[in-house]
Amino acid sequence: MLGALLRRRARTFANTIGHWTAYEWVRNAAFGSAGFGLLFGLHYGFYRLLKYLATVELIGLLLTWKLTAMLLLMTLSMVVVSSLLTALTTLFYSYDLKFLMKAPVSLRAVFLDKSLESAFFASWMIGLILVPYVAAIMRVQHLGLEFFASFLFAMPPFLLLAASFGIGFTLLLLYFFPSSRTRDVVWVFSSLSLTVTYGLVRFAQPEKLIRPDALKVVAEYLNFLQAPTAPYLPSWWLAEALRMAAEGNRQGYALRAMALWACAFLVYGLLVALAGKVYFIGYSGAQEGALRRRVHSFLLLPEQRLLGIRTAAVLLWKERTTFFRDVKHWSQILLILGLVFVYLFSIQRLPLDSAELKSLVSFLNVGTAGFVLAALGLRFTFPAISLEGRSWWVLKSAPLDVGQIMRQKLFFSAVPLLGIAATLALMTNWILEADRFTSWLSLGALLTVGFAICMMGVGFGALFPNFTVENIHQIESSVGGFVYMAACLFYVGLTIAVLAGPMQMHFAERFGTGVWNSRLALFSGAGWLALNAVAMIVPWTLGRRALEAHE
Amino acid sequence: MIRLEGLGKTFGAYTAVSDLSLEVRPGEIFGFLGPNGAGKTTTVKMMTGLLKPTSGRVLVGGRDMALDPLAAKRAMGLVPDEPFVYPKLTGAEYLRFVGELYGVALPDMKKRVPELLEMFELTPWGGELLESYSHGMRQKLVLAGILLHEPKILVLDEPMVGLDPKSGRLVKDIFLKLAERGTAIFMCTHVLEIAEKLCHRIGIMIGGKMIACGTLDELHAQSKKDGRDLESIFLSLTGGAEYSTLLRYL
Numbered sequence: 120m121l122g123a124l125l126r127r128r129a130r131t132f133a134n135t136i137g138h139w140t141a142y143e144w145v146r147n148a149a150f151g152s153a154g155f156g157l158l159f160g161l162h163y164g165f166y167r168l169l170k171y172l173a174t175v176e177l178i179g180l181l182l183t184w185k186l187t188a189m190l191l192l193m194t195l196s197m198v199v200v201s202s203l204l205t206a207l208t209t210l211f212y213s214y215d216l217k218f219l220m221k222a223p224v225s226l227r228a229v230f231l232d233k234s235l236e237s238a239f240f241a242s243w244m245i246g247l248i249l250v251p252y253v254a255a256i257m258r259v260q261h262l263g264l265e266f267f268a269s270f271l272f273a274m275p276p277f278l279l280l281a282a283s284f285g286i287g288f289t290l291l292l293l294y295f296f297p298s299s300r301t302r303d304v305v306w307v308f309s310s311l312s313l314t315v316t317y318g319l320v321r322f323a324q325p326e327k328l329i330r331p332d333a334l335k336v337v338a339e340y341l342n343f344l345q346a347p348t349a350p351y352l353p354s355w356w357l358a359e360a361l362r363m364a365a366e367g368n369r370q371g372y373a374l375r376a377m378a379l380w381a382c383a384f385l386v387y388g389l390l391v392a393l394a395g396k397v398y399f400i401g402y403s404g405a406q407e408g409a410l411r412r413r414v415h416s417f418l419l420l421p422e423q424r425l426l427g428i429r430t431a432a433v434l435l436w437k438e439r440t441t442f443f444r445d446v447k448h449w450s451q452i453l454l455i456l457g458l459v460f461v462y463l464f465s466i467q468r469l470p471l472d473s474a475e476l477k478s479l480v481s482f483l484n485v486g487t488a489g490f491v492l493a494a495l496g497l498r499f500t501f502p503a504i505s506l507e508g509r510s511w512w513v514l515k516s517a518p519l520d521v522g523q524i525m526r527q528k529l530f531f532s533a534v535p536l537l538g539i540a541a542t543l544a545l546m547t548n549w550i551l552e553a554d555r556f557t558s559w560l561s562l563g564a565l566l567t568v569g570f571a572i573c574m575m576g577v578g579f580g581a582l583f584p585n586f587t588v589e590n591i592h593q594i595e596s597s598v599g600g601f602v603y604m605a606a607c608l609f610y611v612g613l614t615i616a617v618l619a620g621p622m623q624m625h626f627a628e629r630f631g632t633g634v635w636n637s638r639l640a641l642f643s644g645a646g647w648l649a650l651n652a653v654a655m656i657v658p659w660t661l662g663r664r665a666l667e668a669h670e
Numbered sequence: 671m672i673r674l675e676g677l678g679k680t681f682g683a684y685t686a687v688s689d690l691s692l693e694v695r696p697g698e699i700f701g702f703l704g705p706n707g708a709g710k711t712t713t714v715k716m717m718t719g720l721l722k723p724t725s726g727r728v729l730v731g732g733r734d735m736a737l738d739p740l741a742a743k744r745a746m747g748l749v750p751d752e753p754f755v756y757p758k759l760t761g762a763e764y765l766r767f768v769g770e771l772y773g774v775a776l777p778d779m780k781k782r783v784p785e786l787l788e789m790f791e792l793t794p795w796g797g798e799l800l801e802s803y804s805h806g807m808r809q810k811l812v813l814a815g816i817l818l819h820e821p822k823i824l825v826l827d828e829p830m831v832g833l834d835p836k837s838g839r840l841v842k843d844i845f846l847k848l849a850e851r852g853t854a855i856f857m858c859t860h861v862l863e864i865a866e867k868l869c870h871r872i873g874i875m876i877g878g879k880m881i882a883c884g885t886l887d888e889l890h891a892q893s894k895k896d897g898r899d900l901e902s903i904f905l906s907l908t909g910g911a912e913y914s915t916l917l918r919y920l
Contacts, residue, residue, distance in 0.1 A: 140682065413797045415762040417780035433770035441758040444799070509754035516718045517771040518744040670721050 120224050124232040150598050157605045162251030169259040183256065184362050190252060191354035194245055195281045200454070201592070202241035202285025207447065208590040209237040210289060210398075211405035220402065230394035238282035240592045244601075246278050253361070262365055269364035273357055273376040276383030280353045283386045290390065294397035297404025303446040307453070353379060430519065434527040438503075442531075447591075451498065459539060462491065467550050474552070475626065481553035482622050485564045488543040489611035492536060492565075492572050493604060500532040500576025501603050502594040504584050504666065511586045521666045525577050525659070533573040540569030556625050564618055571654045572607055578658030579603040581666040610654045617646045671696045671854035672717065672746075672823050676726035679712050679878075686712040688878045690726070696822070699845060699855040701869030703862070705908055709878040710858040711751055714827045717856065718748045730823060744772065747816030751827040751858075753808040757801035761792055761811050764800060765818055772819035779818070786814040790837065806832035813841060824848065826857040830864060842868060866900040874907050882907050 139147065172182045210233050219229045253270045256262070356375050363371035422432035422439070442448055466484070471477045504525070507514060514524055544565040548558040583599025594600060620643040627633030677690040687709040694700040704710050715721035717728050719739050728735040730742035755764055762783055769779040787796045790810040800808065809832045816824060824845075830838050845855055845868060859865050865872055866886065873883040882892050886900065893906040 413760050413763075413799075415760060415766060415797070417766065417776060417783070419776070429770060429773070433767060437756065437759070437767050440763065441756055444758040509752070510756050512720060512748070512750050513755065513768070514771075515720050516743060516746075516748045516750075517768075518740040518773075519771065520740065668722060 120228040121231050124219075124224070124228060128232075128236075147598065150602055153605055154601055157608075158247070158251050161248065162254055165252045165255035166258055169255050173259050183259075184358065187252075187256070187361060188355060188358035190249075191277075191358050192352065194249060195277075195352060195354040197245050198242045198278055198281035199284045201245065202237060202282040203288060204285075204447065204451070205241045205590060205592045206234070206237045206282075206286045206289035207293075209233055209240065210286070211293060211402055213589050214587075216402065220399075225395075226398050227391050227395045230398050231391060234286045234390065234394075237286055238279055240590065240596060241282045241285065242278040244596050246274060249274065256361070256365065260365055266361075266364050269372055269376070270361060273360050273372075273379055276379040277353050277357045279383045280379070280386060283383075283390055287386075287390050287393075290394060290397060290401060293401025293404060297400060307446060307449050353382065356382075430523060431527055431530075434519075434524065435531055438527065438531045455495065455539070458491070459542060462488075462543065463546050463550065466547050469551075471551065474554070475629065477551040478553045478557040479622075479626075481548050481551045481557050481561050482618070483615070484544070484547045485561050485568065485618070486611055486615045488540065488547070488565055489568045489572075489614065490608065491543070492540055492569050493607035493611060495536060495539065496532075496572040496576040496607060497595055497600060497604050498591075500528075500536070500573050501580045501600055502591050503528040503532060503577065504580040505586060505588060505594045506591070508586055508588075521581075521663055525581055525663060525666070528580070529573055529577045532576065533570060536573055537566060537569045540565045554629075557622070560618065560621065560625075564614060567651055568611060568614055571610060571651055574655040575603060575606060575610070575658045578660075578662035579606065581662030582658065584666060584669055606654075606658070610650070613650055614647070617643055617650055671698075671731060672856060673729040674713075674717065674726065675729065677713070677716060677723050677728065678725035679709075679716060679721065680724045685878050687716070687723075690875075690878075690880055692873060692880065692883060694823075694854045694856050696852045696854050697849050698871065699849050699857060699869045701865035701872040702856060702858045702875065703860070703865060703872060703904060704875035708875040710875060711827055712878075713875075714748075714750075714825055714856075714858055718746060718825050719743055745821055746823045746825060747819065747821035749809070749812050749816060749824075749826045749829045751831070753805070753812040753832075755800050755803075755808055755811065757799060759800055760797050761787060761800065761803070762796040764811060765815055768815040769818050772821075774819050782818055786817055789840070790814050804832075806834060806837065809833060810837055813844075817844070822853060824853060824855045824857075826855065826859075828858060828860065830859065830861055862900045862904055872900070874904065876908055 169183055169186075172186065173179045175182060210230070213233060213236075216229070216233070219232075249270075253267065257266050356379055360372050360375035360379070363369075363375065420432055420436045422435045423429065426432045426435070466480075469480060471480060541562070544562040547553075548561060553561070579599055579602060583597060583602070585594060585597065585599075588594050588597075620639050624633065624635050624640065628635060671694055673693045674690050677687060678685070679687040690709075690713060692700070702710055702713070712721065716723045717730075717735070719728075719735050719742065722736070728742070731745050733742045733745075735742045756767075759767065765783045765786065766779060769783070774782070784793070784796075787793045790813065792807060792810060792814070795803065795807060800811070803811065809829070813829065829841060833841060842864065845857075849855055849870075857865075857869065871883065871885055872889060873880050874889070875881065882889055884892070886903075889900075889903050889907070893903045
């Protein structure tokens with residue numbers, strides 16, 4: 120029976136490709152090439168880093184494998200969090216579940232089908248990022264294709280094990296708390312605990328361990344490098360398997376790879392066995408809507424008092440109401456708050472001695488905070504249009520201009536994102552005691568980056584709308600999501616490049632090694648304006664046209 | 671009131687609607703029939719601005735949907751074939767939202783929303799989230815939404831699907847009353863009995879083309895069959911009489 124379910128997926132995939140028009144082939148080929156370009160860029164970055172590490176005498180290889188273990192641990196935690204968010208919608212709210220549940224298909228087969236889908240969506244993009252990294256190890260250490268094949272063989276059980284955590288948690292949550300109200304409360308508390316745990320781990324200052332000067336003697340540092348990184352987690356098993364494959368220790372590799380596969384089969388098998396007992400109870404509970412009576416008073420809406428413009432205000436009110444009533448968003452907000460705190464804490468712990476270095480980091484903060492904002496844009500802004508879902512007809516058939524809808528989405532997204540951008544810029548500048556010029560430059564740049572990321576998010580969201588998705592991860596990990604993220608990273612990189620000129624002149628003036636070159640300053644300013652004009656106007660205009668013509 | 675002029679829609683090589691021209695006058699209920707895949711929903715989507723026609727145009731109260739979509743949409747109310755609504759709004763909030771979009775004054779909404787909820791027997795559910803509504807309840811809510819802004823033109827795609835008998839009867843009476851008041855109603859339906867009883871004129875579409883249009887008598891004359899009921903006429907015009915041969919597969 121599972122075979123039939125999986126065949127329908129293969130058939131759907133083949134049919135989708137088979138029905139691409141010439142335009143779609145060209146478009147997807149272009150985006151595919153852009154994707155390869157991005158992966159290649161990542162590969163180059165990893166290659167430079169690993170090449171540098173390899174030059175460190177005596178401990179070069181140790182550093183490489185320590186970094187690999189830490190990267191895999193990070194991948195593991197990202198897939199776990201991602202699967203927590205994906206599993207609920209995929210396992211319990213998919214459109215086709217009504218059909219599958221009433222068909223003579225075993226519950227375990229349905230669970231297998233849906234949980235594999237969930238694991239795939241939670242992990243494929245994060246897993247893909249590992250490919251250029253492993254390819255970089257292969258190049259630096261002159262390893263053959265056998266090493267790459269070893270990685271490809273050992274990676275699937277690793278990702279499946281990571282995704283199993285979120286799937287198992289959701290399965291049990293829905294079983295023990297089928298009532299929607301209790302479930303919501305437990306969901307929020309779980310997210311809160313996750314955020315607190317994340318914060319606690321960070322506040323324990325693990326970076327002390329990777330700084331030799333923080334440790335008393337060199338021997339301690341070497342011990343740290345040789346010590347396992349979370350030895351009970353599959354990330355360490357994979358890291359060890361890769362190390363052994365690189366060293367040509369086939370037996371050691373095979374042992375660890377088989378351990379990964381065996382463990383994945385065992386854990387997943389247990390989940391499937393458990394699903395036979397608990398899945399239906401959770402599914403049945405998920406069908407019950409949340410009954411909690413709300414009385415609507417026909418007073419002026421807060422947005423109407425604030426904005427006065429009737430249509431814009433009511434669209435914003437609808438957006439706010441539907442957003443905050445979805446408990447899944449609360450958990451994401453909690454995680455973001457945790458992320459901001461940890462980010463600022465990390466800035467505070469940076470070992471910076473001179474005022475100049477602090478100002479430089481304050482400027483570079485535009486780049487790192489820009490990446491954080493891009494990640495938030497991908498999560499909240501880019502999906503905003505598609506999340507109208509099958510209710511899109513209400514807006515499309517109403518006397519509304521598509522531009523109005525896009526502007527309201529922009530406004531709803533820009534206010535919190537600019538708040539986060541301002542917090543990151545102001546707090547970082549304050550913590551690092553950046554000089555006045557750097558403080559103003561980084562604040563202005565980060566606010567502009569935040570706004571451009573929002574405009575690009577709405578623009579690309581309108582350019583790639585998908586009103587039939589059932590899961591926010593499907594929107595994020597779509598071709599459009601990938602293009603948006605790539606565009607954001609490119610834009611943030613260019614922003615840093617364009618503003619580096621004035622920053623360099625500012626430092627030269629401080630060190631007394633040069634003066635301001637007004638022509639270069641003007642050139643940088645014009646470049647910055649042109650970059651932002653293109654980033655804001657082009658995706659917005661293309662998106663607006665695409666959404667108007669969307670069928 | 672609403673006029674389609676040479677309306678056509680193609681999806682790649684497939685022609686969904688071809689050279690469709692018709693007019694629905696004020697106070698008229700026009701029934702639009704056809705087998706599955708005939709192009710009815712595509713026509714509805716083009717009429718309401720959800721799809722862009724490949725050829726021809728839609729005039730709503732004299733305004734071209736392509737040139738002045740906002741004015742055209744303001745005069746129109748749509749009940750789609752699937753009443754998807756925002757799951758995280760309550761019934762009363764959904765009506766408020768629709769009322770605001772169509773410019774209904776706040777005091778009017780305050781009075782009309784409870785009345786409409788009462789009329790469709792949704793008052794006990796007015797404060798509940800729409801995710802807990804059944805299909806029929808959502809269908810009634812969407813109908814309440816279009817009645818709130820009192821459009822001059824109603825476009826209905828299978829409006830009776832999912833309604834209980836009492837609600838079905840209520841909705842039929844509402845349509846007749848609205849037509850008496852001068853509202854033009856364009857209705858797609860598969861329920862021939864409803865079309866027969868409600869509609870002043872009926873159009874039958876097959877393969878994207880309208881093959882017959884007129885009153886029941888006019889359609890009967892076109893079908894050249896003995897039966898005077900709409901089912902016989904429909905089956906005769908659409909070639910459905912041969913359906914008995916299909917039963918051999920049973």
